[in-house]
Structure formats: structure tokens, C-alpha cells
Amino acid sequence: MMIEEDSLSRLVTRDRDHECEGYGSSKVCVRVEGIAELPTRVGHFRIVAFWNNRDGKEHVAMIKGDVVGATDIPTRLHSECLTGDVMGSLRCDCRDQLLEGLKVIQSMDRGILLYMRQEGRGIGLINKIRAYSLQDLGLDTVEANLALGFRDDERDYAVAAHMLKSLDVGSIQLITNNPNKMKQLTQYGINVAGRIPHVIPPNEHNRFYLETKAKRSGHFLDPAGRPHLAEQSDEVVVEGMRAPSEPPDQG
Amino acid sequence: MAEPVGEDRVVVVGAGISGLSAARALTAAGRSVVVLERAKGVGGRCATRRIEGGQPVDFGVTFLHGTDPDFLAALADVPGGALVDWPSQIRGSGRPCQPEAFSRPQRRVAFADGVAAFPRHLARGLDVRTERRVTGLEITGATITPAIDGAAPIVARTVILALAAEQSRALLAGVGARTPGLDTAAALLAMMPTRPCLTVIAAYPAGVPGPPFHLRYPEDSSILQVIAHDSSKRVNPAATVMVYQAHARWSREHLERPSAGASAAASAPWARALLDEAARLLGPWAGAPSSLQAHRWTHARADGGAGLNAPILLHFPGDPGPRLGLAGELFSPGGGVESAWMSGVRLARMILAEDKR
Numbered sequence: 186m187m188i189e190e191d192s193l194s195r196l197v198t199r200d201r202d203h204e205c206e207g208y209g210s211s212k213v214c215v216r217v218e219g220i221a222e223l224p225t226r227v228g229h230f231r232i233v234a235f236w237n238n239r240d241g242k243e244h245v246a247m248i249k250g251d252v253v254g255a256t257d258i259p260t261r262l263h264s265e266c267l268t269g270d271v272m273g274s275l276r277c278d279c280r281d282q283l284l285e286g287l288k289v290i291q292s293m294d295r296g297i298l299l300y301m302r303q304e305g306r307g308i309g310l311i312n313k314i315r316a317y318s319l320q321d322l323g324l325d326t327v328e329a330n331l332a333l334g335f336r337d338d339e340r341d342y343a344v345a346a347h348m349l350k351s352l353d354v355g356s357i358q359l360i361t362n363n364p365n366k367m368k369q370l371t372q373y374g375i376n377v378a379g380r381i382p383h384v385i386p387p388n389e390h391n392r393f394y395l396e397t398k399a400k401r402s403g404h405f406l407d408p409a410g411r412p413h414l415a416e417q418s419d420e421v422v423v424e425g426m427r428a429p430s431e432p433p434d435q436g
Numbered sequence: 437m438a439e440p441v442g443e444d445r446v447v448v449v450g451a452g453i454s455g456l457s458a459a460r461a462l463t464a465a466g467r468s469v470v471v472l473e474r475a476k477g478v479g480g481r482c483a484t485r486r487i488e489g490g491q492p493v494d495f496g497v498t499f500l501h502g503t504d505p506d507f508l509a510a511l512a513d514v515p516g517g518a519l520v521d522w523p524s525q526i527r528g529s530g531r532p533c534q535p536e537a538f539s540r541p542q543r544r545v546a547f548a549d550g551v552a553a554f555p556r557h558l559a560r561g562l563d564v565r566t567e568r569r570v571t572g573l574e575i576t577g578a579t580i581t582p583a584i585d586g587a588a589p590i591v592a593r594t595v596i597l598a599l600a601a602e603q604s605r606a607l608l609a610g611v612g613a614r615t616p617g618l619d620t621a622a623a624l625l626a627m628m629p630t631r632p633c634l635t636v637i638a639a640y641p642a643g644v645p646g647p648p649f650h651l652r653y654p655e656d657s658s659i660l661q662v663i664a665h666d667s668s669k670r671v672n673p674a675a676t677v678m679v680y681q682a683h684a685r686w687s688r689e690h691l692e693r694p695s696a697g698a699s700a701a702a703s704a705p706w707a708r709a710l711l712d713e714a715a716r717l718l719g720p721w722a723g724a725p726s727s728l729q730a731h732r733w734t735h736a737r738a739d740g741g742a743g744l745n746a747p748i749l750l751h752f753p754g755d756p757g758p759r760l761g762l763a764g765e766l767f768s769p770g771g772g773v774e775s776a777w778m779s780g781v782r783l784a785r786m787i788l789a790e791d792k793r
Binding site: 307308309312315318319322324 | 616619620623624627744745
């Protein structure tokens, strides 16, 4: 058996005693705890598991190619969504966004997908299901979303930035439709060299986005006509759709 | 006659920790605030009463804990003897009300004067009117007016409900002006019922030694959730005093019995059942107190760990229109007193930020 210690697997040894001031107002610090090969339906990755000092959330990074010290690494941030990612829910597009993210990275020489274990951007699974249930009752979810907490991504970015620092990235190309994410990561000292739009190919489940009613009052609607909860801090863009920065159709 | 409306007046309903922290933050920002409280004193579940000889007894919240620097600073501000690290002697492997209270970054604090020292300190300098029960909310034009049992209503533009979910929901149900936000808030509150807790305070004759622990969470009782050695918080206590608090499920079953509310709490069958269970767990001495008091907490605590992430501020039509805020432990992650305090502060900040615009 040949044990090859490459630049990535050395990070576990390096981080053994890592403890820093922490990032952001929540002073979050992460450590690389484990790295393994992970063949997937999409292709071959390595998976990196992180510990953090704030909660029991075990964030992971999916890695393609050599990223340590590399520049312009295509990088995608994805927020855990149990209902979408795992169950294939059509109330959101999380699974399409996740798979497309992995595919894009797999098609490149190198890339990173940070899978943030913050269900629905930190709202938690219980509150997300509650929000769904409010929608089922036909209620307006704007107030509920505020109370349920779909707002504060600060800690997410702090964690993501520390994870990228731990992977020793030189610079990244962020795969996103939300330019604000670039600014947030830059604030934490990540060199964001550019942006790659995240465009999902059309399929039978997201075709409705292409129709004129796809966007109403700034919300995306699911097949049942319910507005999407903002489960990813990233607007959905399906190939052939208007760019999200254009004003919604007034007609 | 209604009191005249102050254009920036805020009425806070409920002088528990969330109501007081909101009122304090708003008052500090120069706003005129009136706090209405149904009970004779402030603090809600941060409740202390005095037994014979004036010895304080905490019969609601047993101790305070938290991690937020601002909350810990607010606790440090309380005059009198703070007992840092009470409880330090903990027995039993039963489930605490908030298991995270014992994780590493958490600070735990009790007060020799009783836990009510904290709300009393928060209320200092505020316009708190006790024994004022709010029976309804009326929205007319730009104002929202809480109706008060036996007193003149107070007109305001902004009202904060800092109550248990059921109490807030009852007041929301009576608001004539329906908005989607109001219906949503009511539906959310309906999803989060609070749990009851039947409580007994037992004082023991001189010579009865206190048990060798501060708190015990019995792992082998379906009746008692918490046994607090209350007199271990006191300086030179005259008597050994224990506080027994029942599990939510057991409490609910006994509260629903027709006889539950008929007699004085101390002579209720459930009070005897709690003492019998204490005697089984601690020894016969625990079943024979020299004096006994009991309290029915119908809204003792929020469902653990499943609250919302932020307070709610509802807006009604108008420019500027009336506003209705909701605060309490439900409206901040984690629950408990720290969450209640944080939710009040956050709601006050939301209101102030809106008014600055």
C-alpha cells in the first residue's frame, strides 16, 4: 500500500492544534479534521471535513484537483437544504443548484464547493418546515421570513472565508449570481479574482422559470405557485432566462 | 379618558425580561415608554418570593446563564451579591430545561437576593405600571390602543407584546384590522405552545440539613424535572428551602383535571404528589416540610430550542401607521432568559432604526 501525503492531506496535520482569534463578529474558527477520496455520480472529488468552535455543524468542502496555493479557483458556496438536496423537493432549486455546481467544478481543472451545514441559511430545519406550513395555509411569508431569520449570512461568510483560508487558496473565481457574496468574502481577506455566473440548464422541473410568470414581486414561484423561500442566498438563473439584475416584467 | 398620545410613545405589555429589556433600550434612546404588567411585581418567570423570616426563594427561573457579552454585562450590572457559578454542584442525569446551559462557554449566575434582582434592576427608572391587565388592542388610524382592565386606555403608535405565545395570540385575535403579517404571526404563535410547570416551595424545620447539591435533575422520575436546593443560594439561610418543579407533561395532565384550579395551590393534590416524589428521591425528611407553598406556572417555558430567530414587528396601514411588536424568549435562538433579553433589545433596535429613516 502506498501512502501518498499530498498538499491537501498535510492540512490535517497542520491544523491539529489550530486555534485562532476567529473570523467575523461571531469569532468562528475552523479546523481541517479529515480528508478522503469521494467518487460521486458527477465525478471524482476529495471531501474535506471541518470542525468549528461555534456549533456542532460539520461543514465540508468538495475539492477537484490541486487547490492548495492555486489561483483563480472556481468556487461555489452551497447552503445545506435537506428537503431539496436530499429529498428532491420542488419547493426550491437547491438540488439543481448543488448538482450543477458540482458538475461545473468537475468540468474544470480544479475547483471547490463549500457545503455549509446551515439548513436554509441558518434558519434550521424546524423553522423551514414551519415556513412551508405557513405557505400551505396560504399565508404571506414575508413577516415569517423575517422572524424565522432568513437574513443574516454574516456567520456563513466568516466560516466560508476561514475554510478557504484553511485550504490555502491563492484566489478564487466565485460561482454565483449574487455579486454581494464577492464583497462579503473579500471583507474577510479572501482574494476574489472574479465571478462565474451560476446558470442551471433547463429541465422539466425548472422550465416554469422561463415562463413570463416566473417572477412576481421579486419572488420566484414554485410549480404550485408558492413563492420560494430564500434558501440559497443566490438567485436562480436558468439558461435562457433574463439576467436577475434586469427589472421584473411589469406587464 | 385616554391619556394623550405621545407621537413617539411605546407601550410595552408585560414586564418580564423581554418587555423590560425592550423598554430599557427604548428609554435609553430617549423614547417615552410605558410598561403595563398584570401582576403586582415585575420579572415574569424570574420570580422570587419571601417566606417567613424574609428569606428569598426563587420559584420560577432557578438560575441565569448565557454567552452574549451584552447580556452578561447586564447581569454584572445588578447590584448585590451575584453568585457566579451557581449551580456548581449538580446531580442526576435527567434532562435540564436547557441542556446547553452546562456547555463550556456558558456562564451561570444566581443572586443571593433572588433571581428577581435582575428584573428589578432592569425596571429601575422605567415607567412600569403594575396590576394593569391588557384586555384588547384597538387600532384606529395611526394609533394602537391597549384596553386596560379598570384603567384608562393608553394611546400609542407602537405596542410591544412581551408575553407568552398564547397570551400574545389571544390579543392578536382581537385586533380588528387584519393584515397578512398579523395572520402569519398568529399562525406562527399557534405552532409554538408553551409548557406548564407545577412548582412547590418547601421549607424545612431547623435541624434538617440541606442535601449535598445545588441542583438535581432526577433521571428516574416522570414527575419531578428539577430539584433546586434554593437555600444554598442564600447567605446564612434561616431554613433549608427546596423548590420542586414538575415535568411539563405531568404538569399539563394535572392542570387539566377539573379540580386543579378549585383550591389553593398548596392544598392541591398535585402539591402533595410532588412532595411524595421528593421524599422518594431524597428521603423521608423531604416529605415533611414545616411550610409549603405552591405555584401553577401555566406558561413556564417555550418548547426547548425550537424558537424563532428574530422578533416580529408588524405594520398596519398608514403613513406612519401603527406598529405591533412581538418579543419574548421565542423570538431569539436558544430560548430562556438570555433569549428573552436579546429579543427585547433587538426589537427596540428595529423600532429605533425604522424611526431614524
